[in-house]
Amino acid sequence: MEARRLAAACEGPNCQMPGVKKQPARGAKPAPIKRRDRERTRQEILDIAFEEFAENGLSGGNTDAIAARANITKRLIFYYFNSKEDLFTAVLEMAYAEMRAAEEGLHLEALEPEAAIRRLAEFTFDFHQAHPQFVRLVSIENIHRGRHMASSRRLKEMTQPSISQIAKVLERGAACGAIRPGIDPIELHMTLNALSFFAVANRHTFEAQFAWDMSSPKAKAQRRAEIADLLWRCVRKD
Structure with missing residues (x-):
């Protein structure tokens, strides 16, 4: 174990392990040890x-x-x-942590209910559009039936602030009569992500099948506005 620790801390042509002496070339100064x-x-x-x-x-x-x-x-x-599987799990944790950290900066509590719902929808759409690799990674994890996420306590814990933020918006909106009561925040989160995720994950097949523009700035702006409208119509109290 000690040898493994030392090998990881010191590598490269100039690294010197304990007990192993490297003779410098004649007339040359010993090279400094580089540590990562x-x-x-x-x-x-x-x-x-x-x-x-x-x-x-x-x-x-x-x-x-x-x-x-x-x-x-x-x-x-x-x-x-420890393994390729553990590396993949760590990559998932890193990718989701980036999204959750960005969500925390929305400060939805400072907005009126309608503005908060629309801001949440726009953010989610924008994040997926800006991070197509994240969308592909999530799709790959679904191919593996979510087993890496299921084994990660960190991934489970980082969902709570996101859902709690949505729940507070719904509660505040219901209290002031702007949002109908009884909406499940997880259901709303799922609906929003389904709409935004589709716009990236299925873009190429949808465009090829229906000859429908989903890639131009104009098309993205229109879809973004449509999703925000849909989400607000879904939760508002008539």
Whole structure:
């Protein structure tokens, strides 16, 4: 275990393991020992793995390719992440954490109920449009029946603030008579994500089948407005 720890902390041509002396060339000064920053290396692996898995899936994702792009050994990947499956789970956690962190910046509590619902819809649509790799990664996890998400406590915990934020908007809207009571925040979250997700995940097949523009700025703006209208009509009290 100690040898493994030392090997991970020190790598490269200038790294020197304890008990192993490297003789410098005649007349040359000994090269300084270079040590990797652990967190920076781990994050670099995650960033590259995110692109690899989003493009090629879990089965097609290649840890050799990830190691080559990160300029590290494959052994170092498995030092930080015990297996390819664990690496994929960590990538999912990172991707969802980015979305949840962005959601926290919406401050829906400061908006009137209708404005809050529309802001939530617009944000969700914009996030999916700006992160097609996130959409592909979620689709891949669904192919694997969500088993990595099911095993991650972190992924389960990070959903709570998102649902709580929606629940508070619904409660506040119901209290002032703007939103009909009894709406399940998880159901609303699912409806919104289904609408926004489809606009990215099914764009190419829908365009090919119906010859319908879903990619131009004009088409995206129209769809964005339509989803915001749909969500508000879904929750408002007539």
